Amino acid sequence: xxxxxxxxxxxxxxxxxxxxxxxxxxxxxxxxxxxxxxxxxxxxxxxxxxxxxxxxxxxxxxxxxxxxxxxxxxxxxxxxxxxxxxxxxxxxxxxxxxxxxxxxxxxxxxxxxxxxxxxxxxxxxxxxxxxxxxxxxxxxxxxxxxxxxxxxxxxxxxxxxxxxxxxxxxxxxxxxxxxxxxxxxxxxxxxxxxxxxxxxxxxxxxxxxxxxxxxxxxxxxxxxxxxxxxxxxxxxxxxxxxxxxxxxxxx
Amino acid sequence: xxxxxxxxxxxxxxxxxxxxxxxxxxxxxxxxxxxxxxxxxxxxxxxxxxxxxxxxxxxxxxxxxxxxxxxxxxxxxxxxxxxxxxxxxxxxxxxxxxxxxxxxxxxxxxxxxxxxxxxxxxxxxxxxxxxxxxxxxxxxxxxxxxxxxxxxxxxxxxxxxxxxxxxxxxxxxxxxxxxxxxxxxxxxxxxxxxxxxxxxxxxxxxxxxxxxxxxxxxxxxxxxxxxxxxxxxxxxxxxxxxxxxxxxxxxxxxxxxxxxxxxxxxxxxxxxxxxxxxx
Numbered sequence: 143x144x145x146x147x148x149x150x151x152x153x154x155x156x157x158x159x160x161x162x163x164x165x166x167x168x169x170x171x172x173x174x175x176x177x178x179x180x181x182x183x184x185x186x187x188x189x190x191x192x193x194x195x196x197x198x199x200x201x202x203x204x205x206x207x208x209x210x211x212x213x214x215x216x217x218x219x220x221x222x223x224x225x226x227x228x229x230x231x232x233x234x235x236x237x238x239x240x241x242x243x244x245x246x247x248x249x250x251x252x253x254x255x256x257x258x259x260x261x262x263x264x265x266x267x268x269x270x271x272x273x274x275x276x277x278x279x280x281x282x283x284x285x286x287x288x289x290x291x292x293x294x295x296x297x298x299x300x301x302x303x304x305x306x307x308x309x310x311x312x313x314x315x316x317x318x319x320x321x322x323x324x325x326x327x328x329x330x331x332x333x334x335x336x337x338x339x340x341x342x343x344x345x346x347x348x349x350x351x352x353x354x355x356x357x358x359x360x361x362x363x364x365x366x367x368x369x370x371x372x373x374x375x376x377x378x379x380x381x382x383x384x385x386x387x388x389x390x391x392x393x
Numbered sequence: 394x395x396x397x398x399x400x401x402x403x404x405x406x407x408x409x410x411x412x413x414x415x416x417x418x419x420x421x422x423x424x425x426x427x428x429x430x431x432x433x434x435x436x437x438x439x440x441x442x443x444x445x446x447x448x449x450x451x452x453x454x455x456x457x458x459x460x461x462x463x464x465x466x467x468x469x470x471x472x473x474x475x476x477x478x479x480x481x482x483x484x485x486x487x488x489x490x491x492x493x494x495x496x497x498x499x500x501x502x503x504x505x506x507x508x509x510x511x512x513x514x515x516x517x518x519x520x521x522x523x524x525x526x527x528x529x530x531x532x533x534x535x536x537x538x539x540x541x542x543x544x545x546x547x548x549x550x551x552x553x554x555x556x557x558x559x560x561x562x563x564x565x566x567x568x569x570x571x572x573x574x575x576x577x578x579x580x581x582x583x584x585x586x587x588x589x590x591x592x593x594x595x596x597x598x599x600x601x602x603x604x605x606x607x608x609x610x611x612x613x614x615x616x617x618x619x620x621x622x623x624x625x626x627x628x629x630x631x632x633x634x635x636x637x638x639x640x641x642x643x644x645x646x647x648x649x650x651x652x653x654x655x656x657x658x659x660x661x662x663x664x665x666x667x668x669x670x671x672x
Contacts, residue, residue, distance in 0.1 A: 151512055194552045241453060241470075286549075
């Protein structure tokens, strides 16, 4: 992987370096995609609010191999001078260089921004932004360990919602999010990276169980309309369970 | 007839007034505590915050460590990649340390490229690791002149409550000690290197060292392990790096002049601290 152009600001290594190639790579892939859980089971969630003392609100979420820290700063003054009646929500996602199997350059790229947009979409309708004119709420998410983008977006939305609640920002409800992957005709909830890669399509659903409303659906890949509707229903049911976990951790 | 409810302010009011005073006049607030020989968080001048190190929790990294020094939380991960060595140093691998202070860790950092503080910290950490020779770069050689290991040691601060340098150095050393490299074989004919997943061997760390930071206020008060509130108010900051045999690796001082006896006292305290942490 070639070094980035941000050379001047960091300590640099050699111009080009390559991740190690393993001699038994092909056999390994077949083992990894065998799922050890039932298709409807999600991985256990560990959610801890209030870990970052410097921030107004924070949360740390861990589900097996996905570790995400989230901090909320705000409401604070907007940098722009244009007047806005409603507050702004700014979601920024950052991957640590060691979070993925291949080292990521520390620069932010398109993938970070697209995850930021998904999480923004999931939580923006739950916050009462009309109470904070001219202000910005900053949500910073750092992905410490990554096990699939779907898992990141789902866990990231949970962490963001918990951090906002920890910061005492007025919300309409907590947001719960669940991801799913389609393998053949089966729906597997909470896929890991290997499972998602082996699937034909994935779906991420975010909703507010307290108000029984859905805030965001992100679907990619191939799936028939019936299957995707069934998938959404299953995710929705699971979100209600996840919601109680989030509420319990905030007590 | 009691008027006590009017004359005694409630505890919540007092806390609020103390917080406002802290925001408006930080230096005077700190000096009031110093006059009583105590610090705002309750420690004495010599006390260090409790340190906890958790190694090996990140599976995607070849080695990792999470260090908590009081509230300062730093997570460090090591990723190993293969590169061609420099022409004039064909048997030496690369060690690339970096620290990132993202916007998540403190309200004073804004999102964007590394700030001056992060760049200075990265550079100091690089000097400390390379100059001390803790990891001989020749141990990272796979095939002289063709393939060597490059270790990217990346630290990310999750919560910044002062003294990031000490915590980052501890995290980097912890991550390096936790790192295992797969066995690599270089194929002369194809020029490719393949690794084996089965055998992994740890790095050869020859030296173990700890860093201790102090802040000096008014040339006479030496506070060890300053927090994020105390750090900007210090006149002089002093960092001493000592290895586990008691030898001095480096001393850095910035901000102003200090007395020689203060410097010697700090070096001695750093040596005591290194012994304390070793146990």
